Amino acid sequence: MTTTAIQAAASLWWREITRFRRQRSVIIGSLVQPLIFWVLIGWGFNASFRPSGMPRGVSYVQYFYPGVIMLVLLFTAIFSTIQTVEDRQEGFLQGVLVAPISRATVVFGQALGGTTLALIQGLIFLALAPAAGIWLSAGAIGAAAAIMVVTAFALTSIGLIIAWRIESTRGFHLIMNSILVPIWFLSGAFFPAGGAPAWLGWIMRINPLTYQMAALRRALYLGHPNITGPIPRFALTIPVSIVFAIAMFALAARVASRSTVA
């Protein structure tokens, strides 16, 4: 990347953060929904629901907690990439498209913006860990943040793949919800793969988000590997997560380069 490209991407990133800061309702909205999920589902199921395969000594509230963080990242990614659809509808994108920068640069800026917003939201949620009875070490917070960055970058890139191809925000919502929510559901966020029927277990094993989910779970319990139960190790989850994120970004850049919708 040239200096101009880095600067252009940084500017697109900055613009997204600035917009975000000026839309308070959005900040609150994308936190409240996962929070409600966590409180209602986590505590609601806590007494009665124990999916098989869940490690011993872990309450359902605790088990579900990393899953909710993942949901925060997912919702923020959906929200931030919807901006791309709106930018096209409102006309902002046309000005960016005639600037002397490549589409990959534009997508990189957009992905960085979405990633940052997701990271901020994720970190806010991380502060609630004690409510789940999870006491995070500094190392755990650092590791979790790093994994959130990689995961959010991948999710935002997926959002951008769709956003660059679609014209209406309504269609975008539909597609995102019907793709990302099932992927999240089958990532081990809700129940462990170990206890699921074999066919579902296999789907979960080929689901890329499973590895990011496992990485996040291990990061939160850094130093206490037996609490997380039988999930993939860092040695597998980290490379898979990084490769997946890069692949999704490359695909988004490619889709954007070919898009003539604007």
Place this chain on the structure above:
Amino acid sequence: MRSQAVATEDTDLRAPISAAAPAIEVEHLSFSYRDRRALDDLSFTIRGGALFGFLGPNGGGKTTLFRVLSTLAPPQNGRARLFGYDLAGSTLEVRRRLGVVFQHPSIDEKLTVAENLAHHGHLYGLTGAKLRERIAVVLDQLGLEERRGELAQTLSGGLKRRVELAKALLHEPQMLLLDEPGTGLDPAARRDFHNVLTQLREIRQVTIVMTTHYMEEAERCDTIGILHQGRIVASGPPAELKARVGGDVIVIHTPVPDVLIRELAQRLQLEATVVDGTVRIERPCGHELIREVVEMFRDRIDSVTFGKPTLEDVFIHLTGHRFVTESPASAQ
């Protein structure tokens, strides 16, 4: 004064390029959407420093031509060059030299005027002191200094359009490309916008190319190209084009246009045409004819209008179609 000095200096730096090649050269350019041919084998040249307007009704191909020239849509057939740089092959070089003003706003409503400009500058590689200086210059040129800290969403339509222009000028383009600049502005704001454009041309030599369906906007251009069904049916200075229409234009509103045409031909040896239910006669010294025609067909005529040819008359003269301008707002 400061802004003028800066502008002149930069113009000098860029002068050799614009002198070497025409601003735009287009050869055999065609563009089709799925089932519709929007541009049909267009070839034209626009000289550097021109104020050129593409005039045509909606659907004539203006928007598509704008999209191709602004590098939003790659040319499908034929080639187009801007200051010698190929639109398809050297897109980034073209983009650096081009300032684009879109019909629909491209500013971010949630950012202030200055933030919008700063962001735009970053996309064009401007930073630091140079960027601050350029922002100050364009804000001054467009009379926007007092608005610099205001959110774009609080500005009136006319002011927003000025911010668009400030944005397009920020990176000192050699050419400004404007899509329907008058659309969505009230007549006063439109006049104001064009006065600003005229002043800009005086301050710095910049080639201006615009699309329009407003006659008065086209009148302000020094050369116009009339687009109809994806082709340029005529081009030249507005006065020259109007001279092509034979003298004066008489339009007769009548319930029986076909009868009138026949009788005009038989009894007065006059050649007339029917356009959209009205009878048109183009003829030098038309005023002498009116009395005669009205007396002869008194009971068949609702009204008669007489005038010097307008660009609309030129369009009708060339295409045989009325110039339809309704609903520009419905464009995507």
